[in-house]
Amino acid sequence: MARDINKPTQATPTKNICLRLNPPKRLPLRRTLVVLGVERGGTSMAAGVLRALGVPMGDKAGLNHEDPLFLREGEDRLDRAIRTRNKEHDVWGFKVPKASLMLPFLESRLRNPFYVVVYRNPLSIVDSWLQRGAGQAQDVLNRINTYQQAIAEMTATTRAPVLFVNYERAVADDAAKQQVVEEFADFAGIGLTGDLRARAMSMMTGDGKGYVNLPEHFFLVQPGNFRGDRPALDLAEIEPGHRDAGGWVLNEKPRPKIIYGLADGGNLPRRFWLELDVQAEDLDFTAQPVRVHFNFTGAYFPGHCARPEIAPGRNLYWVETSGNASDMGFGVVNVPARLNIRARAYSALDSDQPATVNAASAAPEIGQKAGLVSRVVTRVLQDGE
Numbered sequence: 001m002a003r004d005i006n007k008p009t010q011a012t013p014t015k016n017i018c019l020r021l022n023p024p025k026r027l028p029l030r031r032t033l034v035v036l037g038v039e040r041g042g043t044s045m046a047a048g049v050l051r052a053l054g055v056p057m058g059d060k061a062g063l064n065h066e067d068p069l070f071l072r073e074g075e076d077r078l079d080r081a082i083r084t085r086n087k088e089h090d091v092w093g094f095k096v097p098k099a100s101l102m103l104p105f106l107e108s109r110l111r112n113p114f115y116v117v118v119y120r121n122p123l124s125i126v127d128s129w130l131q132r133g134a135g136q137a138q139d140v141l142n143r144i145n146t147y148q149q150a151i152a153e154m155t156a157t158t159r160a161p162v163l164f165v166n167y168e169r170a171v172a173d174d175a176a177k178q179q180v181v182e183e184f185a186d187f188a189g190i191g192l193t194g195d196l197r198a199r200a201m202s203m204m205t206g207d208g209k210g211y212v213n214l215p216e217h218f219f220l221v222q223p224g225n226f227r228g229d230r231p232a233l234d235l236a237e238i239e240p241g242h243r244d245a246g247g248w249v250l251n252e253k254p255r256p257k258i259i260y261g262l263a264d265g266g267n268l269p270r271r272f273w274l275e276l277d278v279q280a281e282d283l284d285f286t287a288q289p290v291r292v293h294f295n296f297t298g299a300y301f302p303g304h305c306a307r308p309e310i311a312p313g314r315n316l317y318w319v320e321t322s323g324n325a326s327d328m329g330f331g332v333v334n335v336p337a338r339l340n341i342r343a344r345a346y347s348a349l350d351s352d353q354p355a356t357v358n359a360a361s362a363a364p365e366i367g368q369k370a371g372l373v374s375r376v377v378t379r380v381l382q383d384g385e
Contacts, residue, residue: 017169017176018183021155021162027189028112030086033057033093036100037118038147040128042167044211046118047095048203049181051214053190056085056092062303063211070096075105082109091189100147103154113160114187117151120167128208163187168207177204213304216324217296221306224318224354226273230346233272236263237343238327248281251337255300256293256329260343268294270323271348276315276330279340285311288332290339292317294325302333318354319345 033055037043047065051057058067069081085092099106107113122144129135135143155162163183170180181200185192205212213219238259242249249257262268278290290310293300308317330341 015169017166017180019164020187021164022159024161030090031112031114031189032082032085032110033091033114033116033188034099034106034110035093035095035116035118036103036151037097037120038100038125038144039097040125040132041097041120041144042118042165042170043095043097045167045171045204046116046165046184047093048212048214049184049200050093050095050116050188052200052203053181053185053188053192053196055188055190056089057094059297060299060301060303061095062217062301063213064303065095067094067096068301070094070099075102078102078105079109082111086111097147100150103150107154107158107160113158115155115158115160115162116165116184116187117155117162118165118167119148124168124208161187171204171206174201177201180204216322217294217304218320218322219294219304219306219325220320221274221292221308221317222354223309223316224273225316226346226352230273230349230352233269233345233347234263235260235343235345243340246340247342248279248338248340251331251335251339253335254302254331254333256291256331258331258339258341258343259295259327259329260345261327267323268319268321268325268328269347271318271320271352273346273348273352274317274319275344275346276310276317277342278310278312278315280312281338283332283337283339288334288337290330290332290341293329293331294321295327295329296322296324298326300329318348318352 033050035043035047035050037046044064044066047057047061051061051065057065058069060068069084070078072078072081085094122141125144126137126140129140130137165180170176178197178201181197181204182192184190184200185196190196199215202215203212238261239257242257244250251257280290289307291305291307293305296304309315328343330339330343331337332339
């Protein structure tokens with residue numbers, strides 16, 4: 001009779017996703033949520049959940065949920081940013097992985113800090129960096145060690161509450177995501193409703209599955225084509241005075257200057273077809289890709305822009321939004337650049353889908369591009385997941 005061998009023993013009965021340190025005896029009225037970890041290490045997921053739960057994390061946080069105000073170098077600037085946020089909110093937060101390297105300063109300045117520390121498998125972090133061409137494996141491993149050592153030194157001495165998060169377990173399935181949302185809400189002192197729980201869970205896409213905006217800031221732009229019988233939308237250019245006599249616009253800053261919205265002032269539709277006629281003077285579309293920006297908050301910034309395949313000539317796209325975008329703009333990040341873009345938009349029928357393509361009637365360059373799906377994710381230079 002064969003014998004069973006090598007049976008597992010001493011298994012831990014419970015696999016915790018989150019662990020807590022220094023739980024407070026009572027919740028202070030004023031507190032600051034700080035998300036720590038390594039770039040590409042799950043910090044955007046954690047910050048996104050907090051934003052979805054209603055914690056102010058910066059008006060321009062965008063896809064990676066990172067407040068640009070806290071990307072500035074220098075303790076004086078950070079001190080001013082902290083004082084500004086303290087005046088605006090009793091409870092607020094921010095996520096900047098680089099803050100892991102200046103924790104003694106933050107400990108001395110922040111008002112009742114509550115730390116959320118995200119840990120992801122180091123090899124997954126390395127893989128994410130390498131796939132983006134952002135570093136060498138050993139350099140990334142050294143960076144991980146530096147960040148985690150700084151965090152460990154802080155958590156060994158701080159009296160502030162700390163929530164440790166296991167990223168891989170957190171995004172494993174819907175049950176895990178629900179547990180994480182409930183842990184975050186309890187840690188942050190936020191009352192949880194069914195709708196709020198679902199909203200926060202929607203910010204967790206899974207291991208390595210990319211960034212996601214808040215639901216009210218959703219957008220998608222991808223190449224497509226329609227049959228030409230869709231009703232035209234009354235699209236009007238905002239601030240056409242930027243154009244010269246030939247219709248060209250000089251972009252000297254990354255903020256778009258070619259902007260279109262509905263003539264009646266209403267928000268852009270949830271679904272529509274977009275046609276762009278593009279001209280550019282001496283523009284390398286690989287080094288200077290044209291981006292499609294959406295205005296959800298009264299301003300344009302990199303976290304709310306798509307990077308579809310755009311080339312000189314006629315371009316056709318399928319566009320989806322949350323219905324909360326007031327207008328859209330077109331520009332490049334690497335300035336200066338001269339552009340001449342004319343936009344037209346058409347209503348989408350209920351039966352329309354992004355793959356609705358009539359290749360026979362499409363212009364040759366559009367037919368070639370129709371199968372290319374653009375990523376809506378803006379490449380974020382400072383951080384990743």
